[in-house]
Amino acid sequence: MKKITIHDVACAAGVSAATVSRSLNLPDQVKPAVRAHVIATAERLGYLADGAARALASRRSGAVGAIVPTLDNPIFATCIAALQQRLDEHGRVLLIASSGYDPAREARDLRGLLERGVDGVMLVGADHAAAVWHLLASARVPVVVTWTTTGAPPGVPCIGFDNQAATRRLVSYLLDIGHRRIAMIAGPSPGNDRATARVAGVREGLARAGIDWPEEYRVERPYSVAAGRATLIEFMSMPRPPTAIICGNDHLAFGALAAAAGMGIRVPAELSLTGFDDLDFAAHATPALTTVHVPAAAMGRQAADCLVAAASARAGPASVELEAPVMLRDTTAPPPPIR
Amino acid sequence: MKKITIHDVACAAGVSAATVSRSLNLPDQVKPAVRAHVIATAERLGYLADGAARALASRRSGAVGAIVPTLDNPIFATCIAALQQRLDEHGRVLLIASSGYDPAREARDLRGLLERGVDGVMLVGADHAAAVWHLLASARVPVVVTWTTTGAPPGVPCIGFDNQAATRRLVSYLLDIGHRRIAMIAGPSPGNDRATARVAGVREGLARAGIDWPEEYRVERPYSVAAGRATLIEFMSMPRPPTAIICGNDHLAFGALAAAAGMGIRVPAELSLTGFDDLDFAAHATPALTTVHVPAAAMGRQAADCLVAAASARAGPASVELEAPVMLRDTTAPPPPIR
DNA sequence: TTCGATCATGAAAGCGCTTTCAAGCAGAGG
DNA sequence: CCTCTGCTTGAAAGCGCTTTCATGATCGAA
Numbered sequence: 001m002k003k004i005t006i007h008d009v010a011c012a013a014g015v016s017a018a019t020v021s022r023s024l025n026l027p028d029q030v031k032p033a034v035r036a037h038v039i040a041t042a043e044r045l046g047y048l049a050d051g052a053a054r055a056l057a058s059r060r061s062g063a064v065g066a067i068v069p070t071l072d073n074p075i076f077a078t079c080i081a082a083l084q085q086r087l088d089e090h091g092r093v094l095l096i097a098s099s100g101y102d103p104a105r106e107a108r109d110l111r112g113l114l115e116r117g118v119d120g121v122m123l124v125g126a127d128h129a130a131a132v133w134h135l136l137a138s139a140r141v142p143v144v145v146t147w148t149t150t151g152a153p154p155g156v157p158c159i160g161f162d163n164q165a166a167t168r169r170l171v172s173y174l175l176d177i178g179h180r181r182i183a184m185i186a187g188p189s190p191g192n193d194r195a196t197a198r199v200a201g202v203r204e205g206l207a208r209a210g211i212d213w214p215e216e217y218r219v220e221r222p223y224s225v226a227a228g229r230a231t232l233i234e235f236m237s238m239p240r241p242p243t244a245i246i247c248g249n250d251h252l253a254f255g256a257l258a259a260a261a262g263m264g265i266r267v268p269a270e271l272s273l274t275g276f277d278d279l280d281f282a283a284h285a286t287p288a289l290t291t292v293h294v295p296a297a298a299m300g301r302q303a304a305d306c307l308v309a310a311a312s313a314r315a316g317p318a319s320v321e322l323e324a325p326v327m328l329r330d331t332t333a334p335p336p337p338i339r
Numbered sequence: 340m341k342k343i344t345i346h347d348v349a350c351a352a353g354v355s356a357a358t359v360s361r362s363l364n365l366p367d368q369v370k371p372a373v374r375a376h377v378i379a380t381a382e383r384l385g386y387l388a389d390g391a392a393r394a395l396a397s398r399r400s401g402a403v404g405a406i407v408p409t410l411d412n413p414i415f416a417t418c419i420a421a422l423q424q425r426l427d428e429h430g431r432v433l434l435i436a437s438s439g440y441d442p443a444r445e446a447r448d449l450r451g452l453l454e455r456g457v458d459g460v461m462l463v464g465a466d467h468a469a470a471v472w473h474l475l476a477s478a479r480v481p482v483v484v485t486w487t488t489t490g491a492p493p494g495v496p497c498i499g500f501d502n503q504a505a506t507r508r509l510v511s512y513l514l515d516i517g518h519r520r521i522a523m524i525a526g527p528s529p530g531n532d533r534a535t536a537r538v539a540g541v542r543e544g545l546a547r548a549g550i551d552w553p554e555e556y557r558v559e560r561p562y563s564v565a566a567g568r569a570t571l572i573e574f575m576s577m578p579r580p581p582t583a584i585i586c587g588n589d590h591l592a593f594g595a596l597a598a599a600a601g602m603g604i605r606v607p608a609e610l611s612l613t614g615f616d617d618l619d620f621a622a623h624a625t626p627a628l629t630t631v632h633v634p635a636a637a638m639g640r641q642a643a644d645c646l647v648a649a650a651s652a653r654a655g656p657a658s659v660e661l662e663a664p665v666m667l668r669d670t671t672a673p674p675p676p677i678r
Numbered sequence: 679t680t681c682g683a684t685c686a687t688g689a690a691a692g693c694g695c696t697t698t699c700a701a702g703c704a705g706a707g708g
Numbered sequence: 709c710c711t712c713t714g715c716t717t718g719a720a721a722g723c724g725c726t727t728t729c730a731t732g733a734t735c736g737a738a
Binding site: 046048049050051052053055056061062063070071072074077078080081084085088091093094095096097098100109111112113114115116117134135138139225254255257258261280281284285286 | 409416417448452
C-alpha cells in the first residue's frame with residue numbers, strides 16, 4: 001500500500017486534482033455537491049495531505065516558531081502552552097526551540113526554524129544577536145517580541161510588560177513600609193534585557209527616594225534555587241545585612257526562602273523577600289511569596305494572534321503592554337525595629 | 340531582493356545544483372576544494388535552504404512531533420525540554436501539540452503533525468484513540484510511547500517507568516510505618532492509563548497486606564491544586580478520616596498540604612501525605628514533600644534518541660524501563676497513636 | 679431565443695530541492 | 709600506449725501540491 005496522493009483522490013472522485021485541492025482549501029470555489037463528494041472520497045481513502053508539497057507550492061507552511069530561553073522554567077512553559085493552544089485554534093502548528101540563554105545558540109536555532117519555513121517567529125526579549133535580526137529580515141518572516149515593551153527594532157511588535165516599572169513599584173512598596181537596606185539578587189544580564197531592566201527599576205525606585213544603593217547590595221546570579229539559597233547566606237552574613245531582598249525571579253526567591261528557614265531567620269518578621277514571575281507555586285509556598293505577576297499566558301495567546309494576523313497580512317501588528325501587578329503576600333512586612 | 344535558491348549558489352560557484360546539494364548534505368561525495376568553495380559561496384550569498392522543497396524531494400522533514408496532555412504541568416515541560424534539546428543536538432526540530440487530556444483532540448493534533456511530515460512522534464501513555472494508531476500505521480511513522488512500560492501495541496517501543504509498582508512501594512512504606520487507613524486522590528482515569536495504574540498500585544499494595552480499601556477512600560479529581568485542597572477537606576471531615584493520603588500527582592499534594600495547614604492539621608505528625616512527579620518545588624515545599632520521582636528528562640532524552648534512530652532505520656527501537664524511586668521527605672511519618 | 683457575464687472546472691506550469699543515471703576524467707596495470 | 713576501474717560531476721526527472729489561465733457551462737437580462 002503506497003501513499004495516497006491528491007491524484008488518487010481525484011481519480012476516485014472523478015474530478016481533477018485541482019478540484020480536490022480547491023475542495024479542501026477554498027471550499028466556496030467549488031459546487032457544494034462536488035465538494036461533499038470529494039471530501040467523502042478523501043476520507044474514505046484515508047487521504048493525508050503532504051505538507052511539504054503544499055508548503056512548496058503555496059509558499060507557506062502553517063507552522064510558527066518560538067524560541068524561549070528555557071522550557072525548564074514553568075513561566076516559559078506556561079507561555080508556550082498558551083501560544084500552542086491558540087495556534088492550534090488557528091490550525092497552525094508550533095515549532096519550538098530553546099536557547100539556554102545563549103545568543104549564538106539562539107541564532108543557530110532560528111536558522112533551523114527558518115529553514116523549516118515557519119510563517120512567523122516568537123522571541124523572548126528584545127536583546128538578540130545581530131545575526132538574528134539579519135536572518136529575520138532576509139527571510140521576510142513576521143516576528144513578535146515578548147516579555148518586554150522596549151528595545152525592539154522599529155517595526156517589530158512587542159507584546160509584553162514593563163519590567164523596570166514592576167521592580168520600581170516593588171521598591172516603592174518596600175520603602176513605604178519602612179525598608180531602607182534593600183538588596184537584590186538579579187539574574188544574569190548578558191543578552192537578557194529583562195534582567196537588566198529589573199535592576200534598573202530597583203535603582204530608579206531607590207534614587208527617587210534619594211536612597212543610596214551600595215554596590216555590595218546587588219549581585220548577579222544564575223536563575224536557580226541553589227543560587228538563591230547560597231546568595232541569601234552571603235547577604236545575611238554581611239556586617240550590615242539588608243532588611244529586604246528582591247529576587248530576579250521566583251526560583252531565586254524560593255532558594256532564599258529555604259535558606260532563611262535554614263538559618264532560623266523569620267520571614268517576613270526579620271527579613272522581607274520578593275520574587276518575580278508569580279509561578280503557580282508562589283502562592284502555595286510557606287509563607288506565600290510576594291512577587292510580580294508575569295502575564296505569561298496572555299503574552300502567548302496574543303503573540304499567536306499577532307503572528308497569525310501578520311502571516312495573512314491582515315492586521316498591522318501592534319504592540320501591546322500588559323499589566324504586571326505586584327502580588328502582595330506573606331513574605332513582606334515592615335523591617336524589625338532598629339536595635 | 341528575491342529568495343536565493345540552490346541554483347543561484349550553483350551559478351555563483353560555477354558548479355551544478357547537484358554539486359551544491361551534495362556539498363551541503365553528503366560532504367564526502369564531493370572534492371574538498373569544491374565543497375569548501377561551495378559552502379563559502381552559500382554563506383556569502385546568505386543561502387537558506389527551503390525545507391519544504393527538501394522534504395518533498397527527500398521524503399523526510401527533519402522534524403519530530405510530540406503530543407503531551409498539557410504543557411502547564413512542569414513535569415511535561417521538563418520532558419519536552421529534554422526532548423527538544425536532544426533533538427537539537429541531532430539537528431532535528433520539535434513540533435509540539437497538547438491534547439488537554441482529550442483523546443479526540445489528540446487524534447486531531449496528530450493528524451496535523453503527520454500532515455506536516457514529522458519523521459517520528461512521541462506520545463505520553465499507551466491509552467489512545469483507535470484513530471491514533473490507525474493514522475500512525477498508515478503514515479508509517481515511527482512512534483514511541485513514554486510514561487509507561489505497558490499497554491502499547493506490539494512493535495511500539497515504550498520508554499517509561501512502572502506506575503503501578505511506584506504507588507505499590509509507596510503503600511508498602513506507609514504500611515511499614517504503621518498506617519492502615521490510606522486514602523487516595525487519583526487523577527482522572529478516562530484515557531489515562533498512568534492514573535489507572537497508580538490506583539492499581541495502591542490497591543495491590545493494600546491487598547498484599549490483606550487490608551481492606553473502602554470505596555470512600557478513593558476519589559478521582561482533576562489534577563489541580565484547588566482540587567487537592569478541596570478533597571483533603573472532604574477526607575478529613577469524614578467520621579473516620581484517613582491517616583495517610585496518596586495524591587495522584589504533586590499538584591494535588593500541594594493543594595492537600597495547603598488545606599491541611601489551613602485546617603490546623605499538622606503534617607506529618609497527624610497526617611501523612613504523598614505526591615507523584617517530584618517537581619522541582621516538591622523538595623522546597625514546607626514540609627518537603629514525599630513523592631515519587633518521575634524521570635521526565637531521561638524519558639525525553641531517550642525518546643529523542645529512539646526516534647532519531649528509527650527515522651534513519653538504524654537501531655531496532657527497544658523499550659526501556661526507567662527507575663521511579665520514592666523520595667522520602669518530610670510529609671510522611673507514623674500515624675498518631677490511636678486515641 | 680440570444681448575448682454577455684459569471685461561475686465551476688480542468689490542464690499544466692512550476693515551487694526548490696534530491697537523486698538516479700550517465701558521462702567525463704584521472705590514475706593504475708598490462 | 710591502451711584499457712579498465714573508481715571517483716567527481718552534471719543533466720534531468722520527478723517529489724505532491726497550488727494556482728494561474730483558459731474553457732465550457734450556466735444564468736439573467738434583453
